Amino acid sequence: MTDHLTIKDLGLEFRTRHGVVRALEDVSLTVKRGEIVGVVGESGSGKSVMAYSVMGLSDAAAEIKRGSIVLGGMDLLATKGEALRAIRGREMAMIFQSPRTALNPIRKVGRQIEDVLMEHEAIPRRDLRKAAIAALERVRIPDPERRYDAYPFELSGGMCQRVMIAIALACSPSLLIADEPTTGLDVTTQAVIMDLIRDKSRDGRMSTLLITHDLGLAGEYCDRIVVMHAGHVVEVAPTEVLLSRPAHPYTLQLLAATPTPTSTLDTLPSIGGQLPDLRRDLPPCRFSERCARKLPQCDVPPLPWTTLSPDHIVRCRVPL
Amino acid sequence: MHFIWKRLLATIPSLFGVVILTFLLSHALPGDPAAYFAGPAANADSIAEVRQKLGLDRPLIVQFLHYVGDLARGELGNSLTTGQPVLKDLVDRLPASLELSAFALLFAIGVAIPMGVLAAIRLNGPADHACRAIVTVCAAFPTFFIGLLLVYVFYFLLGMAPEPLGRLNEILYTAPPRVTGAFTVDALIAGDMEVFRASLAQLVLPAISLGLFALAPIARITRAAMLESLSSDFVRTARSSGLPTSKVLFTYAFRNSLLPISSVMGMVFSFLLGSNVLIEQVFGWQGVGAYAVSAVLASDYAAVQGFVLMMAILYILLNLVVDVLATLIDPRVRFEG
Numbered sequence: 207m208t209d210h211l212t213i214k215d216l217g218l219e220f221r222t223r224h225g226v227v228r229a230l231e232d233v234s235l236t237v238k239r240g241e242i243v244g245v246v247g248e249s250g251s252g253k254s255v256m257a258y259s260v261m262g263l264s265d266a267a268a269e270i271k272r273g274s275i276v277l278g279g280m281d282l283l284a285t286k287g288e289a290l291r292a293i294r295g296r297e298m299a300m301i302f303q304s305p306r307t308a309l310n311p312i313r314k315v316g317r318q319i320e321d322v323l324m325e326h327e328a329i330p331r332r333d334l335r336k337a338a339i340a341a342l343e344r345v346r347i348p349d350p351e352r353r354y355d356a357y358p359f360e361l362s363g364g365m366c367q368r369v370m371i372a373i374a375l376a377c378s379p380s381l382l383i384a385d386e387p388t389t390g391l392d393v394t395t396q397a398v399i400m401d402l403i404r405d406k407s408r409d410g411r412m413s414t415l416l417i418t419h420d421l422g423l424a425g426e427y428c429d430r431i432v433v434m435h436a437g438h439v440v441e442v443a444p445t446e447v448l449l450s451r452p453a454h455p456y457t458l459q460l461l462a463a464t465p466t467p468t469s470t471l472d473t474l475p476s477i478g479g480q481l482p483d484l485r486r487d488l489p490p491c492r493f494s495e496r497c498a499r500k501l502p503q504c505d506v507p508p509l510p511w512t513t514l515s516p517d518h519i520v521r522c523r524v525p526l
Numbered sequence: 527m528h529f530i531w532k533r534l535l536a537t538i539p540s541l542f543g544v545v546i547l548t549f550l551l552s553h554a555l556p557g558d559p560a561a562y563f564a565g566p567a568a569n570a571d572s573i574a575e576v577r578q579k580l581g582l583d584r585p586l587i588v589q590f591l592h593y594v595g596d597l598a599r600g601e602l603g604n605s606l607t608t609g610q611p612v613l614k615d616l617v618d619r620l621p622a623s624l625e626l627s628a629f630a631l632l633f634a635i636g637v638a639i640p641m642g643v644l645a646a647i648r649l650n651g652p653a654d655h656a657c658r659a660i661v662t663v664c665a666a667f668p669t670f671f672i673g674l675l676l677v678y679v680f681y682f683l684l685g686m687a688p689e690p691l692g693r694l695n696e697i698l699y700t701a702p703p704r705v706t707g708a709f710t711v712d713a714l715i716a717g718d719m720e721v722f723r724a725s726l727a728q729l730v731l732p733a734i735s736l737g738l739f740a741l742a743p744i745a746r747i748t749r750a751a752m753l754e755s756l757s758s759d760f761v762r763t764a765r766s767s768g769l770p771t772s773k774v775l776f777t778y779a780f781r782n783s784l785l786p787i788s789s790v791m792g793m794v795f796s797f798l799l800g801s802n803v804l805i806e807q808v809f810g811w812q813g814v815g816a817y818a819v820s821a822v823l824a825s826d827y828a829a830v831q832g833f834v835l836m837m838a839i840l841y842i843l844l845n846l847v848v849d850v851l852a853t854l855i856d857p858r859v860r861f862e863g
């Protein structure tokens with residue numbers, strides 16, 4: 207399998223009134239064609255910021271300091287304006303958390319799908335409606351002809367997320383970024399939505415980046431998992447390896463904090479300490495303040511990558 | 527449709543309140559109309575006689591019931607000053623005021639909405655700073671002051687505007703045959719371009735004076751509503767789907783800003799109808815505002831009552847229009863209503 211999306215040494219800062227937020231530093235990851243890669247880490251780790259920089263949707267205050275993002279041989283950071291717009295929605299698409307607000311509240315959902323189709327596909331105007339209904343059907347929405355005319359407020363959260371997926375997949379993109387797609391949905395709907403995303407990825411040989419704070423969810427659906435902490439990638443491994451032999455102390459804590467069928471919420475340990483303030487001067491290992499294994503040499507830059515096996519790497523002085 | 531009927535029914539209590547209010551209000555006016563009408567040479571007896579003739583000596587509740595009865599027959603009484611039925615006076619003059627307010631609103635919308643949109647798109651850019659400056663200046667001065675200033679500059683100094691003496695220079699032109707009562711529209715209907723241009727020229731300064739004041743709230747709400755839409759999740763979705771900028775800005779962001787904009791526009795329009803009172807004085811405009819001012823000065827009960835009642839009904843209708851617009855803009859309103 208070839209690498210489809212390659213992010214290399216990405217560094218991104220936000221200029222704010224209260225100082226420079228170093229939101230991403232040396233972030234590297236790859237997604238192969240047809241692969242589902244999970245990006246996990248607690249809220250504030252920089253997962254969304256990373257996803258937006260791939261889509262070219264970064265906030266105006268964001269500045270990419272270094273690194274590269276390449277999708278199917280195309281340098282995304284060098285692609286701007288119209289050229290970038292032509293790729294968005296066609297080559298790469300994104301779905302978001304809170305599907306209700308992610309859809310235009312005063313536009314029929316069918317029309318919202320048509321908007322994307324009209325932009326990227328050469329479909330005659332009179333066939334647009336049929337194509338939009340077909341897109342609704344592909345995400346297993348019952349009674350798609352009727353749903354075409356629905357407004358988002360008339361649909362459940364899960365139904366809205368399916369519409370969102372229909373919009374994202376309307377033009378069969380080669381990369382799908384799903385940013386917390388099931389957060390806020392009930393457990394049954396979560397499973398339905400995740401199964402849908404997995405099936406569509408498999409069918410379409412689509413590369414998928416699944417962003418979630420839930421390691422359990424990533425473990426169930428992903429081929430490989432990238433663990434992020436405070437704007438750093440700290441560990442990358444195939445799913446089974448990461449779940450059975452985590453090498454970074456942070457991964458271990460995440461794993462311990464993930465509910466299993468046998469644990470209850472009360473007995474679940476939470477991750478100690480807080481994410482460091484990204485506006486401060488930070489040590490080479492951004493986890494060091496929260497780490498029980500910390501040694502004096504952990505503060506000596508640069509922090510090396512350790513390769514435990516060809517596809518298992520960890521960024522820690524003293525891996526587990 | 528169902529919604530509109532329900533909304534119409536809901537206006538009945540406010541109409542009733544307005545009737546009571548107009549009745550009481552005009553009785554709180556200073557001055558004694560009986561004394562006024564009896565003339566300067568009147569003595570106590572002749573004043574009492576006039577008072578009796580006008581029915582002003584009867585108990586308030588009887589006067590009120592008579593008032594309601596008259597209203598039900600479309601009878602607003604006669605104006606003490608013009609000697610005409612008040613209803614006829616108002617119907618004659620209302621088109622002039624509506625024409626002026628409508629042009630003022632059109633001017634305000636035409637300037638304020640593009641300005642607010644541009645300010646929001648280029649936040650903190652030159653357009654945004656210009657917008658803020660214009661809004662501040664426009665909101666700072668009363669309309670009649672702006673009106674006088676414009677007359678001074680454009681009529682007196684530059685001679686670009688016609689003499690501010692009403693809706694049409696009646697010496698040079700004759701008013702077009704009445705259809706709507708708005709001279710510009712009637713001139714167009716009659717195909718008389720010369721009169722159209724002349725009446726438009728008379729309209730420009732008063733409409734701009736009124737419009738400048740209306741500009742500030744519309745520009746401010748447009749900017750704020752656009753900023754909110756632009757930072758919304760659904761605009762992010764639209765951009766992530768690669769929709770063209772024009773579609774993102776108009777179909778997604780702007781249409782979602784229309785609800786607050788239209789409600790402010792309704793408020794501004796009713797405000798414009800009110801400020802006509804002053805601006806019509808400045809420009810010698812023969813509208814209901816000028817009529818109301820002379821009625822108040824003459825303690826002309828019937829005329830004042832009629833004017834206030836008409837304005838209140840206009841406001842109620844205006845709110846109705848805004849509510850109906852809201853249901854057209856946002857399907858969620860229809861659902862809740």
Ligand SMILES: Nc1ncnc2c1ncn2[C@@H]1O[C@H](COP(=O)(O)OP(=O)(O)O)[C@@H](O)[C@H]1O
Binds near residue numbers: 222255
């Ligand atoms: N527009 C912004 N301006 C300043 N800081 C930001 C901005 N967006 C995100 N951040 C910061 O970047 C960090 C990563 O945020 P994010 O990517 O949203 O985390 P998550 O992993 O939960 O998706 C956080 O510390 C957040 O405060």
Ligand code: SF4
Binds near residue numbers: 491521
């Ligand atoms: S580098 Fe040191 S401080 Fe950082 S995680 Fe590893 S052991 Fe802990």
Ligand SMILES: [Mg+2]
Binds near residue numbers: 253255385
């Ligand atoms: Mg996030």
